[in-house]
Structures are given as C-alpha cells and as structure tokens.
Amino acid sequence: MSETLIKIRGLKFSRGDRVIFENVDMDIPRTGITAIMGPSGTGKTTLLKLIGGQLTPDAGIIEVDGQDVHKLRTRDLYALRKRMGMLFQSGALLTDLSVFDNVAYPIREHTRLSEVMVRQLVLLKLNAVGLRGAVDLMPSELSGGMARRVAMARAIALDPMMIMYDEPFTGQDPISMGVLVQLIKSLNDALKICSIVVSHDVFETMSIADYVYIISAGTVVEHGSPEDMHNSQSEWTRQFIDGLADGPVPFHFDAPPLLDDLFAASGRRRG
Amino acid sequence: MVNHLLDRIQGLGRSTMNSAARLGRANVFLMSVFAGLSGMLVRPGLLIKQLFSVGVQTLIIILVAGLFVGMVMALQAYYALVDFGAEDSVSVMVVLSLLRELGPVITALLFAGRAGSALTAEIGLMKATEQLSGMEMMAVNPIERVVAPRFLAGIVSMPMLAAIFSAVGVLGGYLVAVELLGLDSGAFWSQAQAKVELYEDLGNGMIKSLVFGFVVAWIAVFEGYDCIPTSEGLGQATTRTVVYSSLAILALDFVLTALMFGK
Known part of the structure; x- marks a missing residue:
C-alpha cells in the first residue's frame, strides 16, 4: 500500500440507540481504488459522510491528508472539501441547471477563471466521461447512468485528490454498469488519485479494487486485496461474497420464536 | 392502569421535548440563515431570481383576491351604513380595514399557501x-446559496404584495361603491383621505406585513430544510408550513394589533 491519505482510528457512531460503527480502524492509501463493501444498512454511506465531515462521530478520529476532519473550522473544512470529490447515489445534480452549468458550478464557485476557460474545462471533463454531446441537456433528460457520469465529471471538475463513490452501480443496466466500472478505473489511473468505492456489487467492485474493506455489524470484519477476500475463510466474508441468505448476518430480523408469536401472545397488539 | 397512565405521561414528555428541540433547531437555523445573508451582496442575482419566483409569481392570486375582498367589503359596508345615512363613509371602512388588517393578514395567508408551501x-x-x-x-x-435568498425574498416580497393587495382592494371598493351603488366619487376619496393616517394606518400595516413575511419565510425554509427526506416527510413538512404559518399569522396579528392600536 502507498502512503495513507485517510486514517480512521477508533471510530464510533450511533443513530439514537442503534450503533452504526464500533471501534472502526481503516487506512486508505493516497492512490488506487479502495472498496468498502458490506451488506445494505451497515453504514457504508454514513462512513463517506463521516469522512466528508457531514456527520460527526461519537468518538475516534478521521484524518484526511493529515487533518482531523472533525476538528477543522468551517472555512478549513470547506477548503479540504474542495480537494474531495463525491459521487452520490442519485447523482445529486442541481435540477434547475443544465449539464454544462452543473459541471461548471464548482469551477465558477471556487475559481476566477474566465467563461471561455470554464467552457473549455467543462467540455474536457464531459469528454472524459463521454458526455460532451449532452452538454445542453437538463438533468431530467438524462438516464440514471448518464446522470452519474455527469456527476462524475462534476466531481473531477476541480482536480480533487480523492473521489468517494457512493453505490455507483446500484440500479444500472449491464452496459451502464460496465461504463461506470471502466470510468472509475480509467479516471483513477489517469488522475493518480484516491478512489473510494462504497458498494455491495461484489463482482464489479472487486474487478477494479486494489484493496477491500468488508464491514458488517458496525465493524471491519476483514480487509485485504481482492484475492485475499476471494480466498477468505471468514464466515462473514464468505456469506457476503457468495451471497448466502443466512449466516452471521441472519435471514430473520431479530424476533421472538415463531410459536411464541403465533400462540402465546395471540392477544398482543402489534405496532 | 398505572402503567397506561405512565405511558401517557411519558408520551407527553417526549413530545414536549421534541417540540422544544425543534424550536431550538429552528432558532439555530435562523442564526445561520442570518449569517448566510451576506452572500447576497456578492451574488444579487440569486435574490432577484427568488424575488421573481416568490413574489412575482404570487401576484395573480393577490390581485384577484384583493379585488374581490375590496368589492365585498364595500358591499357589506354599504348595507350596514345606508340605514344610518352614513354610506359616504364606505370608503373609510374599506380603506382602513384593508390597510390595518385584511391587506397584511389575507396576503400573508395566501402567501403561506402559495409561496410558503412551494419553498x-x-x-x-x-x-x-x-x-x-x-x-x-x-x-x-447550501444555507447561503439556497436558503438565504429564498428567506430574504419572502421578507422583501410580503410588504409589496400586501401593498398591492390593499391598493387593488381599494380599487375594487371604488368600483362597487361608486360605479355600482352610485356613491359620489369625490366623497369616496375625500372621506378616505381625511381619515387615513400615514404612519398609524399605512405604516402599521406595512410593519405587520413585514413581520408576517419574516415568520412565513422562516417557517417555510426551516420546514423544508428540517424535513424527513421521504415523500411522506415532505408532504408533512409542506402541510406544517401552511398550518403553522396560518396560526402564527393570526396569533401575531392579534398581538400586533393590541400593541399598535391599543389606547
């Protein structure tokens, strides 16, 4: 692994009574693709929001490029975020702006470049994701896959040091999925940046990842290279990678025994 | 029985705590919106765009409602005053009612329903x-770029809309009193002119509408920002905006009227 860009130590985070993370440690390298995988509802998106400083942990530290994200003043946090790109699950494009204006948005906000320069940059970024031809479309005219590609162009608009991808493959047809997988790989290789892919699509993510963390039940259950994960004997990892319905993550949501529920508590009010 | 009672008390306590927490969040939010208002100086375009969507697009409903309210007021005033031979005072009743009460209050209620819910x-x-x-x-x-322009546009638009509502209402009253019921045009205007005070009536009405604009805009942007991000949560937030705004307008109207016109 190359030099560490993101260091997470002793991370604890809860929502109400529900513990999301309990003592999580991670090291994410400065270059390469790091996959964070795990079943739905394990807090993968929450982890990205914690790294981006949108949520505050109950305990522990998250350092990005040597800076403790949650001790930064707002101005410094915003300065750090200019060097982070994030691709949301929905794309999160601003719906009242065209594709061009969406990609130009961070450039116009944070630089004083002339409009000619902005136009050239936007076209180059859109070209990188294959959507230069969609420059004048509105977000409502894009398919889900195209919206994510525009969001990718926007995420790389300011040449960030890292990009966080939140479930980039969810709900995509095989072609769009293939395009997104290829784009994440090629952008990472071309820009030599840190890419964090949060996903539960095992095959696609493993095919491009350099390093994998598997999280479940609030903690890191295993980490290593994709090969390590394929060869792992851990019950957690096997259940996740092989897609087994039952295992350490139980098929049944926590409930009393069936017979008790059917007979003993027949008079009980539900809800 | 005791458990049931305890559950009730616990539930009451919980909802009181939630309401207090929400009120606290709304105040903290308001402070951050105030801090975000400085961004308007650098980007006045954001405010102008919102003035159009919050203010200009609410104009039609304000114009139509103002006209009809003025007409109805004139008709009712005429029926009440004609028995006493005081029908020349119709304009005083119409103008004072509009400037002091109906203009700010109805405009604010319509504004909450049209612009507040949209925000x-x-x-x-x-x-x-x-x-x-x-x-x-x-x-x-996002508070600086999205919320603050909408909040400020709400505050700026409300007094203007209320003024337009009152003006159109007076015009509607004139149409009914003079054109329909045949009262004297000169008496209509001179009576109104003699009885309406610039600061007492017009000024206080403007202050009311400014306060209502502030409250409606605050409730609307806070409910949007604080809503549960689901279709159900969004529906509830929109309903809350209209209900809370309407109740706040009516309650504040009473307080302001007591303060402004109480002897």
Whole structure:
C-alpha cells in the first residue's frame, strides 16, 4: 500500500440507540481504488459522510491528508472539501441547471477563471466521461447512468485528490454498469488519485479494487486485496461474497420464536 | 392502569421535548440563515431570481383576491351604513380595514399557501435528492446559496404584495361603491383621505406585513430544510408550513394589533 491519505482510528457512531460503527480502524492509501463493501444498512454511506465531515462521530478520529476532519473550522473544512470529490447515489445534480452549468458550478464557485476557460474545462471533463454531446441537456433528460457520469465529471471538475463513490452501480443496466466500472478505473489511473468505492456489487467492485474493506455489524470484519477476500475463510466474508441468505448476518430480523408469536401472545397488539 | 397512565405521561414528555428541540433547531437555523445573508451582496442575482419566483409569481392570486375582498367589503359596508345615512363613509371602512388588517393578514395567508408551501417543497426535495449534501461536498454552503435568498425574498416580497393587495382592494371598493351603488366619487376619496393616517394606518400595516413575511419565510425554509427526506416527510413538512404559518399569522396579528392600536 502507498502512503495513507485517510486514517480512521477508533471510530464510533450511533443513530439514537442503534450503533452504526464500533471501534472502526481503516487506512486508505493516497492512490488506487479502495472498496468498502458490506451488506445494505451497515453504514457504508454514513462512513463517506463521516469522512466528508457531514456527520460527526461519537468518538475516534478521521484524518484526511493529515487533518482531523472533525476538528477543522468551517472555512478549513470547506477548503479540504474542495480537494474531495463525491459521487452520490442519485447523482445529486442541481435540477434547475443544465449539464454544462452543473459541471461548471464548482469551477465558477471556487475559481476566477474566465467563461471561455470554464467552457473549455467543462467540455474536457464531459469528454472524459463521454458526455460532451449532452452538454445542453437538463438533468431530467438524462438516464440514471448518464446522470452519474455527469456527476462524475462534476466531481473531477476541480482536480480533487480523492473521489468517494457512493453505490455507483446500484440500479444500472449491464452496459451502464460496465461504463461506470471502466470510468472509475480509467479516471483513477489517469488522475493518480484516491478512489473510494462504497458498494455491495461484489463482482464489479472487486474487478477494479486494489484493496477491500468488508464491514458488517458496525465493524471491519476483514480487509485485504481482492484475492485475499476471494480466498477468505471468514464466515462473514464468505456469506457476503457468495451471497448466502443466512449466516452471521441472519435471514430473520431479530424476533421472538415463531410459536411464541403465533400462540402465546395471540392477544398482543402489534405496532 | 398505572402503567397506561405512565405511558401517557411519558408520551407527553417526549413530545414536549421534541417540540422544544425543534424550536431550538429552528432558532439555530435562523442564526445561520442570518449569517448566510451576506452572500447576497456578492451574488444579487440569486435574490432577484427568488424575488421573481416568490413574489412575482404570487401576484395573480393577490390581485384577484384583493379585488374581490375590496368589492365585498364595500358591499357589506354599504348595507350596514345606508340605514344610518352614513354610506359616504364606505370608503373609510374599506380603506382602513384593508390597510390595518385584511391587506397584511389575507396576503400573508395566501402567501403561506402559495409561496410558503412551494419553498418548503423545493428545499425539501433538494434535500431528498441529495442536492443540498452535494453542495456541501462541493464546499458550497447550501444555507447561503439556497436558503438565504429564498428567506430574504419572502421578507422583501410580503410588504409589496400586501401593498398591492390593499391598493387593488381599494380599487375594487371604488368600483362597487361608486360605479355600482352610485356613491359620489369625490366623497369616496375625500372621506378616505381625511381619515387615513400615514404612519398609524399605512405604516402599521406595512410593519405587520413585514413581520408576517419574516415568520412565513422562516417557517417555510426551516420546514423544508428540517424535513424527513421521504415523500411522506415532505408532504408533512409542506402541510406544517401552511398550518403553522396560518396560526402564527393570526396569533401575531392579534398581538400586533393590541400593541399598535391599543389606547
């Protein structure tokens, strides 16, 4: 692994009574693709929001490029975020702006470049994701896959040091999925940046990842290279990678025994 | 029985705590909106755009409602005063009612229904589709770029809309009193002119509408920003905006009237 860009130590985070993370440690390298995988509802998106400083942990530290994200003043946090790109699950494009204006948005906000320069940059970024031809479309005219590609162009608009991808493959047809997988790989290789892919699509993510963390039940259950994960004997990892319905993550949501529920508590009010 | 009672008390306590927490959040939110208002100086275009969608697009409903309210007021005033031979005072009743009460109050109620609910829905939908989070991650403060312009546009628009409502209402009253019921045009205007005070009536009405604009805009943007980002949550937030705004307008109207016109 190359030099560490993101260091997470002793991370604890809860929502109400529900513990999301309990003592999580991670090291994410400065270059390469790091996959964070795990079943739905394990807090993968929450982890990205914690790294981006949108949520505050109950305990522990998250350092990005040597800076403790949650001790930064707002101005410094915003300065750090200019060097982070994030691709949301929905794309999160601003719906009242065209594709061009969406990609130009961070450039116009944070630089004083002339409009000619902005136009050239936007076209180059859109070209990188294959959507230069969609420059004048509105977000409502894009398919889900195209919206994510525009969001990718926007995420790389300011040449960030890292990009966080939140479930980039969810709900995509095989072609769009293939395009997104290829784009994440090629952008990472071309820009030599840190890419964090949060996903539960095992095959696609493993095919491009350099390093994998598997999280479940609030903690890191295993980490290593994709090969390590394929060869792992851990019950957690096997259940996740092989897609087994039952295992350490139980098929049944926590409930009393069936017979008790059917007979003993027949008079009980539900809800 | 005792358990049931305890459950009730616990539930009451919980909802009181939640309400207090929400009120606290609304105040903290308001402070951050005030801080975000400075951004308007650098980007006046954001405010102008919102003035159009919050103010100009509410004009039609204000114009139509104002006209009819003025007409009805004149008709009712005429029926009440004609028995005493005081029908020349119709204009005084219409103008004073509009400037002091109906102009600010009805405009604010219509504003809450038309613009307030739209503000909540727009901001809430931006939250549900992660657009606000997306802005934060692009190092852009959504309170400064999205919320503050809408909030300020609400405050600026309300007095103007109330003034237009009252003006059109007076015109509607004139049409009914003079053109329909045949009262003297000169008496209509001179009576109104003699009885209406610039600061007492017009000024206080403007202050009322400014206060209502502030409250409606605050409730609308807060409900949008604080909503649960689901379709159900968004629906509830929009309803809350209209209900809370309407109740706040009516309650504040009473307080302001007592303060302004109490002897």
